[in-house]
Amino acid sequence: MIDIHCHLLHGLDDGSMNLEDAVAMARSAVHDGVSTILATPHYNRGRYDTDSSVIRERAKELSTELEHLGIPLRVMIGQEIRVHSQLLEDLEAGHLLPLGESSYVLLEFPSSRVPQRFEEMVHELRITGLRPIIAHPERNAEIAADPGRLAALVECGALCQITSHSLTGRFGRSVKSVALDLCRRNLVHFIASDAHNATTRPYELSSAYRAAAEKLGADIVEYYKRNARAVVHNIPVIHKPTLQRRRPKSLFRGWSLFRS
Template structure:
């Protein structure tokens, strides 16, 4: 398996606090069946600024350590980029890093909601040839209140990445229900761990896939796994038309 969202690089953000913890996270991932991890430290969120070059250097150092210890996990570069007004300028300056330097940009909305200027930003990113992957939309207040806003963004070409721990209920029952509904309504394109540490935010990707195979379908899980591979290889991912019904969100 490939994990396309993980805060495994030590000391860069609120993820792994040390090299040893990063190694432990990689060992845990390998035991789950994960062979490739896209490192996605926070960038532009007001607390962390990890530009493309810093990420690349940290990835090289961690890969060397894992190779030395014979841990069968490869780390690829990326960022979890917060929506902010200077994003386009930073993209032009070369400080933004897509997932493994592909067309796919992992974009995080503020947890309090969706900024008014986001559609203009998404349009500019689109015309520059980037495909926006929205990180953990199931945890965004505006999307929970009005899921049709998320449907609209998907209709405009955005993709959605759901966190495995949301599927398993770590962030509460309401977010869990919303995450599962996003899977059922074909508004989910990949599942990732968003792992931060080994204490309370370690990867549970394999557990989430087992749960979804039971409650959604094997085919859906297969697509999520294949899409992760397509993302890191810069290939077009599999999408299905979402199901629109007037009352599909009545569970909220």
């Protein structure tokens, strides 16, 4: 399997704290069936301002250690970039990283709302040849309350990645309901681990794919896996036409906000 979003690299954000942690995460990823990882530390201005050169060095250090230990995991790099006003300029200047060698960029919203004028940003990113992937929209309160808000962004050209823990139920029933609803509307293009450690937010990508197969059918799992390969190989993802659905009542029972 390919994982396009995780916090494997050590000492850069709220993911692995040191090289030992990172190795433990890598072992659990391989145990889960992951062969290639896009390590995507947070970029959030004023909180996580890691320079891309540091990310490259950290990935090299970890890859060397994994090779030494015989752990068969390919580590590629990217960033989970919090949407901010200078995003386009920072990407064009090379201060921020796309996913691997691709034109896909992983973007994070605040948990409470969709950033203002994000449709315009999607349009401008597309003009520069970049494809935005929205990280875990199922955990955004505005989208959970109105999935049509996400549908509008997808119609503009945004792609969406939901988190494995949302499908397995680790984030609770409300988030799971939202995640499945977004999948059924064909607003989801990828499942990724968003793993932060080997204990409380571990790799459970295989469990998430099993949950998706059980609820949505085996075909959609192949669709998600194929799209993850598309990112690594920098080829177009497959789109399913978006669908309108009535909102399940359970979405709004016990809804609460989550941090990334």
